[in-house]
Amino acid sequence: MKKHTTQLTSKSIEGSGLPTDYKKAIAEYIWNSFDANASIVEINFRANGIQAIQSFSIADNGTGINFSNIADTFGNFMVSLKANSFSDTGFIKGKKGKGRYSFSIFCSKAKWDTTFISEEGHYLNYIIQINREEIQNFQTGDTSIKKNTQTGTKVIFEDFYNLTGDLLDNEDFEKYLANEFGWFLYLNKDRDYKIIINSRPLNYESVIGDSEDRDITYGDFVFKISFLRWNEKIGDKYYYYFLNTDKKEAYRKHTSFNNKTADFHHSVYIESSYFDSFKPTKLDHPVLDQTFNQSDPVFKLLVENLNELVGQKEKAFIRDLKAGELIESYNQRNIFPIFGSNKYEQLRKDDLENVVKELYSVQPKIFQNLSIPQSKTIVGFLNLLLDTDQREHVLSIIDNVVKLTDEERRELSSVLKSTKLSQITHLVRFLENRYTIVNILKLLVFDLKKFTDERNHIQKIIEENYWIFGEQYHLVSADKNFEILLNNYYSHLENNKKKNEKIDHVNKLKRPDIFIARKSEIIDTNDSDSTVEENIIVELKRPSVIIGNDQFQQVERYLRFIIEDDRFNSVTRTWKFILVGTKVDDYIRDLHVSQKEKGKKYLIQSIRNYEIYAMTWDDLFRIFTIKHKHLIDKLEFKTIVIEELQLKGINLDKSGSDILTQIALSKDKTILVDGFADDDLPF
Structure with a gap:
């Protein structure tokens, strides 16, 4: 093995902001694999009866690490050849070159067994090794020609501490990976991108509550839109992610659709060649090189379409899921009045529940953070009003409490209009x-x-x-x-x-x-x-x-x-x-x-x-x-x-x-x- 010495110290590396959690550290290696154009990332580990890890590796089918560039990749720190990287946060994962040192929080040694294609067209394989005790240095083995025609890199971790088998064979670990990579795997599902854990594909769909793909065309550009609603919170804010042809992020913009309910966790990804030369700007005129930007009419039309899509999704989420949870909660806490068991009384009950659902869909905050007596008062008032010829006056009352859009007013009005129940x-x-x-x-x-x-x-x-x-x-x-x-x-x-x-x-x-x-x-x-x-x-x-x-x-x-x-x-x-x-x-x-x-x-x-x-x-x-x-x-x-x-x-x-x-x-x-x-x- 040949030793390569850098001008860094172990303290400067450890103080540079490396991950402090083993899950984040492992995610760094997976992102490095996808940055290297991998479509398959395999995580394999084995532990004994007392959960001591006996082997642990992360392998991919990416392009490998070119030996001729080793001095510019492993030899530099806080500098990388990667101009950009896949990311769900907008930060370029691999561009600072820190990810390769993440192993130091859970083991003492990491080896990269990598195969790449040389300029002569040969498949060359070699080993890179870093020890935690000398983390500022790395060692490389000699290159050898491989007979197989498969590029890729396998990172092998050794000498573990702060990591046991139960932490890897764990639902929380898999859920973390699903949240971290779910959007990326979803966008690349047609190309069969996968993360495999001990021969089992990561079930990233488990963290997605709803999804929809649609294509729209403006002028010469086709925009592939992917809406994802997450089952759990993914951040304080929610974004439209604008991706170029290589699925790399060119720009992001707040969706502004997390005001009505705190549980509407969502992301929208828009892929198009339109963003290959996209330059975000706050100016109201085109940039000098005439590349596209936020003030472009196409971009404005696109955002209008996106707002309409997310608005519809938010309304459906509140009506179909959250409103249903509210009704179930009200029934369990006896918020609703007592209705008889005959058909007429059950129709009255259904009518009251439907109106509560629709009101909740229009403005959930009306029903949030209420005590049981307050909830009973609102529901009791609605029940009395619905049982009279004045049921449509609910709309006027609500409109004086919260500002309704024209569409919300129409939808609520249709629910309050004469129905079979009101006729009865x-x-x-x-x-x-x-x-x-x-x-x-x-x-x-x-x-x-x-x-x-x-x-x-x-x-x-x-x-x-x-x-x-x-x-x-x-x-x-x-x-x-x-x-x-x-x-x-x-x-x-x-x-x-x-x-x-x-x-x-x-x-x-x-x-x-x-x-x-x-x-x-x-x-x-x-x-x-x-x-x-x-x-x-x-x-x-x-x-x-x-x-x-x-x-x-x-x-x-x-x-x-x-x-x-x-x-x-x-x-x-x-x-x-x-x-x-x-x-x-x-x-x-x-x-x-x-x-x-x-x-x-x-x-x-x-x-x-x-x-x-x-x-x-x-x-x-x-x-x-x-x-x-x-x-x-x-x-x-x-x-x-x-x-x-x-x-x-x-x-x-x-x-x-x-x-x-x-x-x-x-x-x-x-x-x-x-x-x-x-x-x-x-x-």
């Missing part, structure tokens, strides 16, 4: 309220009839819930005289009404109970080219009154009043007068029979476009039950609605229940409900 919720509440109103009426006209009168009890309910006579009508007046009724009527139906109308009639102060009208025009059954407007006047009778001739005559006087006043009786309007009471006498039943050929149930008189109907409360309640049961039967979620209504004490096949009666009696006011459109009453 609205329908259940709609039906519950309607059945409650009907049950209140039943109590008044059947159970409390001794105390009930039409004006103070029944009429007050009907005027707020006139849907019972048809969804399509508009309330014109309730318990008002004909003079007020007329003006209300014109105000609703006439577009050009300018002043109140006066009526000169003996019956102008008569007060029909309910006057409702439909402003929208319908086809005239007698003339398909014409349309008519429908009007209904309802006369309600207290339970003690049996509808007979006297009541019929009262309504007929209303009819005559309308007929005799030209301002009321346009032939383009139809008028229906409805008498409602607990019972009808034989006189009314005979009138029903007399009008039977008209095919309209409950009809007792028909004159031109005027009709009078008489019916019982039981008739009206039966029509209500049939129509609303038919509505439910047409729903795809019929079972869920029925289950929920039954939990609220509403059985669609019965007149009511004790629970519903209690609900009805506990109401301090009637409920006006916006209705679902359904069929008319059969008159």
Whole structure:
């Protein structure tokens, strides 16, 4: 062996910033192998029963160490022939020439068994050796011609201390190598680059949570983009790495996408010949040699595309992974309200979880660092709001708390819009309220009839819930005289009404109970080219009154009043007068029979476009039950609605229940409900 003496001392080498951890030291040798154009790096070690290392080497299939340059490589320190090197940190791993001394932290001797191609084309092999005691010097053996045609270098370590077999045969060691070299192996996966540990390839994919490759073209340049999301933190900041044709880093730029969540660990690598002559600059004009730089339009377009990609990845990561973890945590800590086991309650639970997920995706910080009571307060508030018709107001509230982008606002809005659950919720509440109103009426006209009168009890309910006579009508007046009724009527139906109308009639102060009208025009059954407007006047009778001739005559006087006043009786309007009471006498039943050929149930008189109907409360309640049961039967979620209504004490096949009666009696006011459109009453 020939000894080579340098001007260095062991103290100057040891004080130069060599790695202090065996994992980093080993990584230096692996990077040296890849810097030497290796595609395969093999780590082999063997230990005895007490974990003392018996052999340890790192071999590669790189270009080897040219003996003719040995004085400029091993002979120099802090200077290297390597102009640049592969790196995940931007620092050039091999350019200072320090890596070869890293062995000194865990063993006393290192030998490089290397094969290279000489200028004459021969495969020459020789040995380089460094001892820790004389680390400033190195020794070389004579070169010999190798018969095989394979270049490469094998570093053999001997005389170990501070290193045992269990430190190499260790999950943490392999995870460190995967984090250190994962990006490089991923970018070179098509070229089958590998790190092999005791005949087993390093599983670098284990540290990658998500990856995507895509190519984009701007002008004459193709950019190969590789997005990697790491399972663990790789640094305080995250970068776009711009690589040239040789996959060497030409420039890097912060991604600025680690603000929403601390767990979005990512790197983006962009390979292109565009970066072969790339020169980063903060100037707003091209550099003098006209090479490409940050102010170039192509580079600006590229960065815009990269920002869009990472933004999408961040959103998907938060929504699909982190939001799921939040929901699981909330369920474990009982943050969510308690929901029943029936299908409707489970749909409500799913809806609340979806909204929490979407809100978390838009702005995770809303839910971070909260105590359990604070978390329950936010989730409870959302649950209450989602269970009303005001669910879309969540967007306005959140928008006042955090600044939403247009895209975030659109996505959140789509989640908050009417869904199957909100339809079910609205329908259940709609039906519950309607059945409650009907049950209140039943109590008044059947159970409390001794105390009930039409004006103070029944009429007050009907005027707020006139849907019972048809969804399509508009309330014109309730318990008002004909003079007020007329003006209300014109105000609703006439577009050009300018002043109140006066009526000169003996019956102008008569007060029909309910006057409702439909402003929208319908086809005239007698003339398909014409349309008519429908009007209904309802006369309600207290339970003690049996509808007979006297009541019929009262309504007929209303009819005559309308007929005799030209301002009321346009032939383009139809008028229906409805008498409602607990019972009808034989006189009314005979009138029903007399009008039977008209095919309209409950009809007792028909004159031109005027009709009078008489019916019982039981008739009206039966029509209500049939129509609303038919509505439910047409729903795809019929079972869920029925289950929920039954939990609220509403059985669609019965007149009511004790629970519903209690609900009805506990109401301090009637409920006006916006209705679902359904069929008319059969008159």
